Amino acid sequence: MRRRRVGTSGLQVSRIGLGTMTWGDDTDADAATAQLVAFVDAGGTFIETADVYADGRSQEILGKIMAGGVRREELVLAGRGGLPAGVLGEGAARGALLRALDATLRRLGTDHLDLWQLPGWDDEVPLDETLSAIQVAVLTGRVRYAGLVAPSGWQLSTVAERARVLGNITVPVSAQVEYSLLIRTAEAELVPAARHHGVGLIAWAPLGRGVLTGKYAGGTPADSRAASPVLAPYVEARRNERSARIVHAVLTAADGLGTSPLAVALAWVRDRPGIATAVVGARDAAQLSASMATETIELPAEIRAALDDVSVPV
Structure with missing residues (x-):
């Protein structure tokens, strides 16, 4: 699998990443192990985790897999900070962030994160305090690079400009955002x-939370995420009339190219300007392999243009 630099930083990641949101809930430890092994064998490096996934169980599973054989050195671990509440504060407070970081490292069984992804903004905490948490984490070796989660454009710019005043090591190198043919609001x-500040984009839910695979075109399969009590609301938020039109276009493109709707939707996001990696989740190793196979797919210009037109944000 080919790799890309994250923005203008020196960090390199596989252009398809593996998400672990379902690990510990719909994906058990054995299935998670099979996924990670298949991902690494295919040349994948970027692993996205968060302390809120399955209340920490997802990270515990990942830690056990690494301890059991998948080498830590083969992975680029991206840990997303949650919003912990406690005696040291919550949100983007320095004490809360560092405490959450330490808990993440314990669950993962590692001494550092390659990319620490922080809340994009917190009106209750001075920005300099949040940036100082990044400085502490980098200088103590617990973090190599830092990024933001779901910031708006002005928030990213504000953080980047202030961070440069405080010092290079606090400047964010990435911004994680939901981005797919269904959700293109980040483009505004x-x-x-991100382009102006040299920040790389990490696209999550590039398959429109599974809707763009076409699996829901005829209803809700019993074994799908939309049928899961835990994940149904997550998927249903992307099922509407506009989505149906876009899915139809994806199905048409896939048929014409002799490939899968998944490959079309994922390749479209993967090659959008500024994207460092597109993070996919999977129920099992077979489903993940379908995403990994997209590595060889390049969309023709006319297909890309047609998809751009049908999915123009309202």
Whole structure:
């Protein structure tokens, strides 16, 4: 699998990443192990985790897999900070962030994160305090790079400009955002702001939370995420009339190219300007392999243009 630099930083990641949101809930430890082994064998490096996934069980599973054989050195671990509440504060407070970071490292069984992804903004905490948490984490070796989660364009710009005043090591190198043919709102402000500041974009839910695979075109399969009590609301938020039109276009493109709707939707996001990696989740190793196979797919210009037109944000 080919790799890309994250923005203008020196960090390199596989252009398809593996998400672990379902690990510990719909994906058990054995299935998670099979996924990670298949991902690494295919040349994948970027692993996205968060302390809120399955209340920490997802990270515990990942830690056990690494302890059991998948080498830590083969992975780029991206840990997303949650919003912990406690005696040291919550949100983007320095004490809360560092405490959450330490808990993440314990669950993962590692001494550092390659990319620490922080809340994009917190009106209750001075920005300099949040940036100082990044400085502490980098200087103590617990973090190599830092990024933001779901910032708006002006928020990213504000953080980047202030961080440069405080010092290079606090400047964010990435911004994680939901981005797919169904959700292109990042293009209005965040994408140009990221390009201006040399920030790489990490696209999550590039398959429209599974809707763009076409599996829901005829209803809700019993074994799908939309049928899961835990994940049904997550999927249903992307099922509507506009989505149906876009899915139809994806199905048409896939048929014409002799490939899968998944490959079309994922390749479209993967090659959008500014994207460092597109993070996919999977129920099992077979489903993940379908995403990994997209590595060889390049969309023709006319197909890309047609998809751009049908999915133009309202």
